Amino acid sequence: MNRDFLYNEIAGRMAHQIRNGVFKAGDRLPSVRALCQEHGISMNTAKRVFVELEAQSLIDSRPQSGYYVSSLPYYRLPLPGVSKPSPIAKDREPEELISKVYANMGNDKLTLLSIGAPSGSLLPWPRLEREVAQAARGLKDGGTGYAPLQGSAQLRKMVAIRSLTWGGRLVDDDLITTNGGMDALSLALMALTKPGDTIAIESPCYPGILQLALSQGLKVLELPTHPTTGIEIEALKKAIPKIKVCLLIPNFNTPLGSCMPDEHKREVVSLLAAHNIPLIEDDVYGDLYYGTRRPKCCKSFDTEGDVIWCGSISKTLAPGYRVGWIAPGRYKAQVLKLKLVHAITSPSVTQEAVGNFLQTGRYEQHLRLLRRTLQDNCQHYMRTIAAHFPEGTKTSRPQGGLALWVELGKQADTTILYELALKKQISIAPGRMFTLQDQYQNCMRLCTGLPWTVELESKLKQLGRMAKLL
Amino acid sequence: MNRDFLYNEIAGRMAHQIRNGVFKAGDRLPSVRALCQEHGISMNTAKRVFVELEAQSLIDSRPQSGYYVSSLPYYRLPLPGVSKPSPIAKDREPEELISKVYANMGNDKLTLLSIGAPSGSLLPWPRLEREVAQAARGLKDGGTGYAPLQGSAQLRKMVAIRSLTWGGRLVDDDLITTNGGMDALSLALMALTKPGDTIAIESPCYPGILQLALSQGLKVLELPTHPTTGIEIEALKKAIPKIKVCLLIPNFNTPLGSCMPDEHKREVVSLLAAHNIPLIEDDVYGDLYYGTRRPKCCKSFDTEGDVIWCGSISKTLAPGYRVGWIAPGRYKAQVLKLKLVHAITSPSVTQEAVGNFLQTGRYEQHLRLLRRTLQDNCQHYMRTIAAHFPEGTKTSRPQGGLALWVELGKQADTTILYELALKKQISIAPGRMFTLQDQYQNCMRLCTGLPWTVELESKLKQLGRMAKLL
Numbered sequence: 001m002n003r004d005f006l007y008n009e010i011a012g013r014m015a016h017q018i019r020n021g022v023f024k025a026g027d028r029l030p031s032v033r034a035l036c037q038e039h040g041i042s043m044n045t046a047k048r049v050f051v052e053l054e055a056q057s058l059i060d061s062r063p064q065s066g067y068y069v070s071s072l073p074y075y076r077l078p079l080p081g082v083s084k085p086s087p088i089a090k091d092r093e094p095e096e097l098i099s100k101v102y103a104n105m106g107n108d109k110l111t112l113l114s115i116g117a118p119s120g121s122l123l124p125w126p127r128l129e130r131e132v133a134q135a136a137r138g139l140k141d142g143g144t145g146y147a148p149l150q151g152s153a154q155l156r157k158m159v160a161i162r163s164l165t166w167g168g169r170l171v172d173d174d175l176i177t178t179n180g181g182m183d184a185l186s187l188a189l190m191a192l193t194k195p196g197d198t199i200a201i202e203s204p205c206y207p208g209i210l211q212l213a214l215s216q217g218l219k220v221l222e223l224p225t226h227p228t229t230g231i232e233i234e235a236l237k238k239a240i241p242k243i244k245v246c247l248l249i250p251n252f253n254t255p256l257g258s259c260m261p262d263e264h265k266r267e268v269v270s271l272l273a274a275h276n277i278p279l280i281e282d283d284v285y286g287d288l289y290y291g292t293r294r295p296k297c298c299k300s301f302d303t304e305g306d307v308i309w310c311g312s313i314s315k316t317l318a319p320g321y322r323v324g325w326i327a328p329g330r331y332k333a334q335v336l337k338l339k340l341v342h343a344i345t346s347p348s349v350t351q352e353a354v355g356n357f358l359q360t361g362r363y364e365q366h367l368r369l370l371r372r373t374l375q376d377n378c379q380h381y382m383r384t385i386a387a388h389f390p391e392g393t394k395t396s397r398p399q400g401g402l403a404l405w406v407e408l409g410k411q412a413d414t415t416i417l418y419e420l421a422l423k424k425q426i427s428i429a430p431g432r433m434f435t436l437q438d439q440y441q442n443c444m445r446l447c448t449g450l451p452w453t454v455e456l457e458s459k460l461k462q463l464g465r466m467a468k469l470l
Numbered sequence: 471m472n473r474d475f476l477y478n479e480i481a482g483r484m485a486h487q488i489r490n491g492v493f494k495a496g497d498r499l500p501s502v503r504a505l506c507q508e509h510g511i512s513m514n515t516a517k518r519v520f521v522e523l524e525a526q527s528l529i530d531s532r533p534q535s536g537y538y539v540s541s542l543p544y545y546r547l548p549l550p551g552v553s554k555p556s557p558i559a560k561d562r563e564p565e566e567l568i569s570k571v572y573a574n575m576g577n578d579k580l581t582l583l584s585i586g587a588p589s590g591s592l593l594p595w596p597r598l599e600r601e602v603a604q605a606a607r608g609l610k611d612g613g614t615g616y617a618p619l620q621g622s623a624q625l626r627k628m629v630a631i632r633s634l635t636w637g638g639r640l641v642d643d644d645l646i647t648t649n650g651g652m653d654a655l656s657l658a659l660m661a662l663t664k665p666g667d668t669i670a671i672e673s674p675c676y677p678g679i680l681q682l683a684l685s686q687g688l689k690v691l692e693l694p695t696h697p698t699t700g701i702e703i704e705a706l707k708k709a710i711p712k713i714k715v716c717l718l719i720p721n722f723n724t725p726l727g728s729c730m731p732d733e734h735k736r737e738v739v740s741l742l743a744a745h746n747i748p749l750i751e752d753d754v755y756g757d758l759y760y761g762t763r764r765p766k767c768c769k770s771f772d773t774e775g776d777v778i779w780c781g782s783i784s785k786t787l788a789p790g791y792r793v794g795w796i797a798p799g800r801y802k803a804q805v806l807k808l809k810l811v812h813a814i815t816s817p818s819v820t821q822e823a824v825g826n827f828l829q830t831g832r833y834e835q836h837l838r839l840l841r842r843t844l845q846d847n848c849q850h851y852m853r854t855i856a857a858h859f860p861e862g863t864k865t866s867r868p869q870g871g872l873a874l875w876v877e878l879g880k881q882a883d884t885t886i887l888y889e890l891a892l893k894k895q896i897s898i899a900p901g902r903m904f905t906l907q908d909q910y911q912n913c914m915r916l917c918t919g920l921p922w923t924v925e926l927e928s929k930l931k932q933l934g935r936m937a938k939l940l
Binding site: 095099102103105106115117120121123125126128129132133136137139140141142143144145146147148149179180182183186190194195208211212215217314317318319320321322336337338340341342343344345346347348349350 | 565569572573575576585587589590591593595596598599602603606607609610611612613614615616617618619649650652653656660664665678681682685687784787788789790791792807808810811812813814815816817818819820
């Protein structure tokens with residue numbers, strides 16, 4: 001029997017047992033070895049069963065002890081299926097909807113469940129504020145002069161050092177700073193494609209990436225994506241002949257929160273490299289893992305410089321600073337040139353401030369707190385959804401990041417829910433925004449980066465009541 | 471006789487007389503009326519003669535009194551002719567040369583005559599430093615949150631108010647902030663063109679604009695340009711059928727420092743509007759006039775929103791802050807969308823700091839000082855060039871801005887001069903950078919935004935000696 005089928009089959013059966021109380025919260029599961037013997041499968045296959053269950057947040061691993069049924073209260077909410085986008089590249093951009101939703105950005109009167117950024121109250125801004133003032137004082141001429149084209153040496157050094165946390169071995173000179181993460185993706189796409197080329201992405205996908213690709217005249221091929229393990233590798237294989245570049249958010253992708261297992265990352269990198277297709281890796285959520293360790297990046301499996309790794313502090317420290325970076329691998333010269341052409345350079349003050357902050361060690365401290373908060377938030381959201389949303393509502397199982405993907409019944413239309421909710425000062429991101437195809441109309445993304453309060457809980461309940469009306 | 475020919479003819483004769491001492495420094499010239507009678511020409515033609523001579527810095531006007539021969543000591547340096555680019559759109563980008571020259575950016579060990587930005591020592595950075603610290607303190611959550619898409623309200627308000635100085639009547643809502651001036655041009659080009667379109671520009675032209683256009687897949691038509699009055703309108707008329715957009719730096723364009731007379735601006739705006747061709751106006755140098763008042767912008771003659779006006783503080787306050795703006799006229803929705811797609815938003819702290827600084831009134835004070843310094847510098851450069859550069863060296867007559875265009879003898883090659891000079895820690899911008907065609911090899915741009923010192927003077931003399939070896 002096919003190995004893929006086998007582990008899915010076994011994992012599915014165990015998931016069913018957990019959801020139905022055969023195994024209860026806190027129960028210890030059979031060991032890997034026991035599973036091998038019971039099913040007559042290899043160690044590798046048995047391990048993949050546990051990885052899959054862990055990815056679905058159904059179980060937790062405890063070092064030196066084994067796997068236990070997760071004590072999270074929401075595991076009875078079913079998981080959406082693997083997405084099924086059309087295998088034809090499409091370009092029906094829901095432009096009006098996206099503009100409408102993003103126009104709410106910065107509107108203090110709304111409960112902004114629509115914007116994928118952490119709330120200011122979760123950010124260490126008093127300290128950053130001081131870093132900015134100090135950076136302005138510390139830089140030559142107050143930082144009024146052009147920064148070097150490649151960007152702040154201090155920031156690049158710190159990002160290079162931190163690459164060890166995800167299996168990277170970057171050095172300062174591998175990195176170029178950018179005006180936030182989107183600018184990094186934009187430079188990468190410009191360096192690697194020309195109008196008319198096709199790029200492959202996850203589906204559902206962050207609307208900014210869809211719009212960026214279209215604005216550069218690219219065709220977009222949306223790939224079937226598993227809500228916890230990311231793109232389906234078989235689908236990517238089939239797409240290979242059609243695509244020029246692949247752009248993925250392997251770690252805690254928005255809107256799904258999926259995280260590609262290391263094994264998948266390795267496979268994708270070698271598959272693409274074998275066909276000379278560069279991979280643009282958007283890693284802005286990588287530091288926001290709920291689990292015990294930071295996931296690896298595809299870049300860590302890259303030997304030839306074919307993976308262009310992009311990051312920023314927009315999801316962890318300061319969306320408003322617009323500080324990001326790119327490790328463009330073998331495309332460094334092109335990216336540097338495009339940076340010069342499009343922006344001359346990046347602002348020095350904010351880059352320097354962030355570089356200095358990263359050095360203080362407070363970043364780690366802040367991240368620990370933020371990750372805990374985001375994970376707690378996510379559980380609060382799921383508990384509230386389980387109790388107050390319509391029967392049959394499905395949710396993703398984010399393993400990190402800021403987003404929860406909610407799938408209502410087939411008949412529900414979340415663009416209508418958007419309008420209803422807006423009247424109650426709630427802004428959501430309807431599923432239709434996350435694709436160029438006619439789908440996800442019954443889905444929505446909720447940002448979990450807001451502090452959990454009585455008011456937020458009541459807004460979520462209200463949203464659930466409105467969803468029942470659809 | 472053709473009116474254009476007439477005024478050029480008379481202006482040319484008078485310029486010859488001034489250069490040869492018939493009229494001496496400080497002499498009063500005949501009045502407009504006297505010139506009419508003497509040559510049997512109209513008041514308008516007579517006025518154009520004086521405008522032309524003033525544009526060449528040969529004469530000064532004194533209010534209520536008339537025109538006087540300029541007391542500047544450099545008027546014997548001849549002016550380069552009108553440029554003669556090919557009427558065919560070209561794309562031979564001198565990429566390697568540009569990369570080499572820009573790689574010197576921020577290198578403290580060099581005398582950077584190559585970079586078109588004011589030196590930090592001419593900028594009010596101690597005050598800006600405090601504004602940055604205050605802005606970080608004043609903004610909600612220290613400015614860590616996303617700024618509104620359209621940009622800082624404070625900055626937009628101040629730019630709108632200042633539009634009165636150039637004949638504009640902008641309101642806050644007409645403006646969108648950008649990551650510096652190049653970002654504004656980039657957004658404008660993306661909003662108005664698609665790959666394969668042709669844009670018309672001045673020649674010689676700022677290399678960043680050439681590269682930006684090519685990077686967006688555009689064809690570039692370089693127009694003949696007069697060193698003091700800007701593009702030749704007749705040439706633009708002929709180009710009309712071929713072009714989709716026109717992009718000009720009407721005020722103190724780099725590298726020539728030319729300034730289109732108001733009359734030309736009006737004519738260009740109405741000519742382009744009649745053919746539905748939008749004009750992108752890069753006005754980053756407009757505040758740096760050496761004369762008595764700020765020149766108007768083409769935008770002030772725009773009635774239908776066809777002129778997209780772009781500005782920044784990179785040439786006046788803080789290149790390193792990357793703060794700019796765009797008044798996109800009727801293309802606002804497209805530009806807003808592109809801003810969201812490419813950058814999400816601009817950094818709030820630096821925008822806010824600049825907005826607050828503009829409000830203090832210190833900007834005017836600073837500009838007065840900076841303009842005086844730049845004008846003095848320009849005279850120092852020209853005097854030094856007149857004394858130490860090869861016989862026959864021609865220079866532009868900047869009426870504002872940061873650049874001096876120097877034309878050596880036909881045999882000289884400034885890419886060789888670049889290499890020679892670099893060995894002596896001097897960086898210049900060779901003429902070949904400013905075109906996609908094979909020309910300007912005997913020209914160079916010198917940035918006049920450095921403080922005039924004994925050392926700078928000696929570097930310029932050294933450069934002159936090297937130029938004599940070519």
